[in-house]
Amino acid sequence: MPTLPSSLISSLSRAPALTLPKPLGGLPAALACLPDPRARRGVRYPLAVVVTAAVCAVVAGYRS
Numbered sequence: 001m002p003t004l005p006s007s008l009i010s011s012l013s014r015a016p017a018l019t020l021p022k023p024l025g026g027l028p029a030a031l032a033c034l035p036d037p038r039a040r041r042g043v044r045y046p047l048a049v050v051v052t053a054a055v056c057a058v059v060a061g062y063r064s
Contacts (some may be wrong), residue, residue: 028052 031048038047 027055 028048030048031051033049034051036043048054
């Protein structure tokens with residue numbers, strides 16, 4: 001049984017390279033395809049902007 005390396009760096013340097021998919025435009029672009037259930041009257045901001053602001057607030061730790 002081969003011995004395990006004691007350093008995480010040496011074990012990661014021998015690992016195969018990871019390939020990540022290209023970003024598709026970020027959160028606002030992903031939320032742009034959401035259907036807007038709001039009535040047309042009174043809408044001031046696009047739904048994608050409102051939901052993006054809410055997601056950013058939750059990530060920042062806001063609860064209300």
